[in-house]
Amino acid sequence: MASSSSSSVPAFADNVMYRRQISHASWTSRNSDSPYPGASSSPLLQPRYDFHPNPAEWGIDFGETDDDDLHRAEKPNHNVEFSGNPWSIRGLTNLGCLFILIAGILTLFIGYPVLSFRSTEIGTTSSLGNLGGRNGTGQVPDIGNWGLIDAETPEIAYVVPSWNGGEDMQLVGGFFQTQLDLPHSVHLRYSATNSTPTAGHSTPGTIHTGKQASCCAFRCRNNADIPIRQLTCTIGPRITWRLWYDPEAVTTANGNLVITLSQKETHNLSYEGGMLSTWNKFCFTGGYIETSVRLPGLNNIQGLWPAVWTMGNLGRAGYGASLEGMWPYSYGKFLYSCDVGTAPNQTHNGGPFAATVNGDTGHDGELSWLPGQRLSACTCPDQDNLHPGPKRGNGYVGRASPEIDVFEAQITSINKVLIPQVSQSAQWAPFDAAYQWLNTSDFFSMTDPTISHINSFKGSITQEATSIVTNTAPLCYEDNGNCFSIYGFEYRPGFDDGYITWIATNKVAWTIKGGAVGSNPQTQIGPRQISGANFSPVVLSPHATVAEPMYLIANLGMSFNFGKVDLEHLPFPCHLEIDYIRVYQPKSAINVGCSLIPAILQDTQHKHTSTRNYIQAYTNPNLTTWRDDFGQPFPKSSFLGEC
Template identity: 45%
Template sequence: MAYQFLATGDDERRVHFATSSTGHLLSEEGYSHGSHSPASSVSSFTSSSAPPRSAFNRRSSGYSVVNSNTPYDSAGRKMGGTMVAGTGLGNKFALPANPQRLGSFAYEGRRQEADDALHNPSAHDDDLNLFSARGLANVGCLLVLCAAILGLFAGYPIFTYFNERNHPAGSANTLANDSGMITSMHGLWSLIDPDTPEDAKKKKAWNGGDDMELIFSDEFNQDGRTFAPGDDKYWTAVDLHYWQTNNLEWYDPSAITTKDGKLVITLSEATPELNHGMNYKGGMMTTWNQFCFTGGMVEASVTLPGANDVVGLWPAIWSMGNLGRAGYGASLEGLWPYSYDSCDVGTAPNQTVNGQPVAATENGDPSVNGILSYLQGQRLSRCTCGGESHPGPKHSDGTYVGRAAPEIDMFEATVEASVGSTDSDALAGLVSQSAQWAPFNQGYIWKNTSDNLKIYDTSISEQNPYIGGKTQQATSALTNTNQDCYELEGGCSSVYGFEYVPGFDNAYITWVTDNKASWTINAAGVGADDSVGISARPVPQEPMYLIMNLGISENFGTPDLTNLKFPAHMSVDWIRVYQRSSDRNVGCNPKDFPTEPYIEKYQEAYSNPNLTTWVDDYKQSWPKNSFLGEC
C-alpha cells in the first residue's frame, strides 16, 4: 500500500489514497496534532504493515465525497452555513473538500508509470533508430506475409504441375481399403525405395542401349511387412481361389511377408476345412490400381522355389493392363488378352460373323474341333457404339480407342527337359517368357521371321512349342535358368525382366534371364493377318501393373507330389522399373488410356471375385458393336 505524510507545523496526517479507475478518491485515514491547514510538504513511502481497511468495507459516509457535508461549492468557493462536526471530510481530514482538487494530492509525487507516455501527448520517444526491435519485427511480419501469398499463388501451382508430371493421378499414391478398392493418397510416398543403391538408379536399355532411369523400386529390406488390403502403399495380396487356371491352392494374404531383406511367398499344404476346401495355400500380390507404368523395363532378383528337377510349382512375375484385375473374372471378360485398336471381325465373338472367315473355324484348338477362338469378343472395342459404356478416349474420327487388359509375363518358371539337351528325361529348371494376344492369327502362328524374332543364345533359349489355344495366342520362348538359384539348390538370386516399347512401328518386347537378354519380338510379328481378317495388334499400350505369385496347378505340368517339398518359398530380393526420360509414363489413369472413372463405375466387378462373368454373374449389358450392325 502507498501512504503519504502531509505535514504543516505540528499537524501531521497519514493519508491512504485509493482511487478508482476514473481517479476518484475512495478512502483515506489519518491523525492530527493541531489545526487543519493546507499541506506545505509531501513525502511518501511504502508500508509493509497491514493495509488499512478497504474502502469498500466501510460505511458510505466514510468514503463518499459527493454526499459529504462541505462548506465549499463545486467551484471551490466557501459557502455559508455551519458544518456539522464528524459528518464531513473537512472535519476529518486536512484535504480540500472540492473533488476537483483532490487529484493534485492523489498524484503528486508518485512514481512514473510505464504507460504515462500514452496519456501525455507531449511525451515522445527520441530514439529514431531505423533498426529497432519493433521495426524489424514489423518488417519480418510483412516479409512472411508476402512469402505466404507468393507461395499460394505461384509456388503451389508450380509444385502441383511437377508433382502431377512425376506422379500422375493414380500413380501409386494410393491406398487400398478393406474391400481391396483404392482411395487416393497423392504425394505421400516416393515411388523409389530409399534403400535402392545409387548405382541401380540408371541402366542401359537391353535393346538399343538407351539410358534408362529408375522410376519405381521395392527392395523389401524391412522385415515383417504384410500385404493384406490396406497394409501396403503399393502392393495388395488377394484372398481368393484362382479358378481361371484350375489352381489347387487358395491365395491367402498370410502367405506373403518380408524376411531377411526379401519378399517371401510361401506355398504350403493346408487343412481343407480351414482353407476354403483347398489342399494348398499360396500367395499372389499385385500393384493393381496402385502402381502402373506404360513402357520401360522391369527387373527382379529372384530365388525360385523348390528344386530345379521336381515338377509342379508355378512361380511367376508378370503384368496386366489395369482395366482387368487378375483373379476377378467379371472384370477380365472381353478384355483379356486383347491388345487391339481396330474395328473389324477381330472384335467379334469367336472372331467370326456368320461363320466367316472360314480360317477362324479350322486349324484352331483341337479340344473344340479346330475352332480358333472361344472368346466373347472385345468388350471395349473401337467398334463400340456411341452412347455405350466405354472408358474412352476417342480418336479424331469419333471412334473409341480400343481398350483391353493385355498381358506380358516376366517369367513363369517350370521344370522340364533342358533346352539343348539330347536327353529328354534329364529335367532342369526353365522359364517361359511370353506375351498373350487377341485376336488370334490363323492357327496361332505369328510372323516369327528373323526380322521379328531374335533369340540371343540358342544354346539356352528356344521358341516355346506352345503357341496358343481357344482363349489366347502366345508368343513365347523357353530359357534355361541358373540352376543354382533355387531354394533347395545353391539358394542364389537371378535377375529376370522384360523391356518394351508400346504401340506399332518400332515397338518391341525383350526378355531377360539371369541378367542377360534372352529373346525379342518386334511389333511386326503380330501384324495384320488377312486370312482371318484381323489388323495389327499393338505391343500393349495400356497402363500395366505388376503381379507376383506362387501356386500349383495341373495346367502347368502334372505336379510330382511324391517329391515336392512343402512348404516351398519364392524369394524376391528386389523389383525395379525403369523408363527412358523422354518416354516417362507412370500412373494407372493416364489421360490417353484412362481407367479410374470406369473402375469406379463398375466397382463390384473389381472387388468381388465371385463374379466370374460380365453378363451372367454381374448382370451388366455388353456394349453394342457397330461392326455387327448393333448401333
C-alpha cells in the same frame, strides 16, 4: 455465581437480553399449543447470539468502498462508440467478425458439398478408365519410406543402360529392397491385403459364348484366363485338390518378399498360395522392369508355378468379371481395327474359314472361344456409359488388358532329364491363323539357341502366345543354393516400331518386334499392338493411338494346365523369394500412373463416370464373368449391326 455473571455482562447486553426475553415470551405464548418445547427456551443461551440494534456498535467499518470497473457509472466514451463514424475500429471489427461467421456458414453448407461433388467428378473424368481416379496424374505421395522408390535402393541402380542401345533408363519404381519391412511395400501390400475372397465360393469361372470350359488354374489356359482365388483341379479320375490364394501367404523375411505355397487346410481347401499386385496403384507405360528372385522348391521337381508378370490396368487379376472380353486383347488403336477380330469366337456369319480350323486340338480345332472384345473400336456412339473412352474423330479407341510376362518358371523333362527353365511370353488376341505369329528374322531374334527355344505352346481357344523357353540358373532355387537370378523385359509400346526384349539370368534371351503380330489376312484381322502405343496429343485424330498402363503381379501357385504337378515329391512349404522389383523408363519418356491420358489433355475428353458403377467387378472376386455373374451388358457393336 449468578450475581458475578450478571455484573460481567456489558450494559448494552442487558438491554438486548431484556428485549430478546420479551420476544421469546411472546413467541412461546403464541406457540403454547405445540407439543414440542421451543428450540430457544433456555434464556441462558440467548446472550451469546444477541447483537445491539445499532450496527455502529458492532465494531465494523461501514465506510464507502471503491467500486470496481463494472460498477462505475461513468460517462460513455463518445470518441469510440458514439462518434457517428461507421468506419471506427470497433465497427470494422464487428463487421469483420460478422463477415467471417457468414462466410464460414456458407462454406460449410454450400461450398463444401459443391467442392466435394466437383472433385469427385474431376477424379472420375480424368481417369478415363482408371478405376476410382487414382494416380490420375501419376503422382504418388512420398510418406516416409512408402514412396515409389525404396530408400534402401543403392545409387548404382538409379540409372541403367537400355538393353537395345537406346537412351539410358531412369528408376521410377523400386520395391522390396534389402532391409525391407512389409509396410514399405505399400503399393503391392495393399492389393494383397484387400484381395481376400468371400469364403465359401467354390464355383469355377467359365466363359459363356455358347461354349464352356472349366477352370483349373489361377490363369486357366482353357478359361479365357479368368483368374479366381479358389482353384479346383482334378488329378486322374478321382483325386481332387484345391488351392486358395491368401494374404497370409505373403510376408517378408531376411530383407526379401516371400510368397509361400503350403499344403494346409485353408477355407476347407487343401493348399494355400499367395498373389499380390500393384493394380490401380502403380502402373507404367513403356520402359524396363527387372526383378531379382530365388525360385521355390527344387530344380528337379515339377509342379510349382511361380511368376512375375504385368497386365493392363483395365483388368484386375483374380477378378474374373473385370477380365471377360478384356484379356488378352491388344487391339483397336488403328482406324481399321473394327473387324471380325472383335467378334465372339473371332467369327461372323460362319467365317473366316481360318478361324474355324487348325486351332485348339482339344476343342475340335476351333481357333477362339473368346467372348469378343468388350471395349472395342466398334462400340456404337451412344455407349458412353459402357465404354471408358477416349473418343476420336471416327469413334472409340479400342481398350483392353494385355499381358506381358517377366517369367513363369517351370521344370521341363527333356529326354527324361528334368531341366529348370523359365518361359518368357506375351499373350495376344485376336489370334493369327493356327496361332502362328511371324517369327522371321525381321521381327524375331533369339540370343543363344543352345539354351533357348520357341515354346511348344503357341495358343489355345483363349489366347495366342509369343513365347520362348530358356534354361535358368540351377543353383538359384530355394533348396539348391543361395543365389538370386535376374529376369526382366524392356518394351516400347507400338506397332512396327514397338518391341519387347526379355532378360533371363541378367542376359538378353530374345526379342520380338511389333511386326510379328501384324495384320493376318487369313483370319482377316488388323495388327495387334505391343501393350498400347505412345499417346498422340492429337486425341481426336482418326489415327490417334493410346497407351494401356501396365501394373505388376507376383504369385506362387500350382496348375496342371501349366505342367505336370508332382505332389508326392514337392517339398512343401515352398517359397518364392523376391529381393526387389524395379521399373525404369527412358529419361525423356517418363510415364508413371494408372490413367490412360496425360493430365494436360484430360479436359478434352468426354466425361465418363461409369467406373463408379462397375467397381464391384474389380472388388468382388466371386463375380467371375461380366455378363452372367455381374449382370452387365457388353457395349453394342457397329460391326455386329447393333447400333
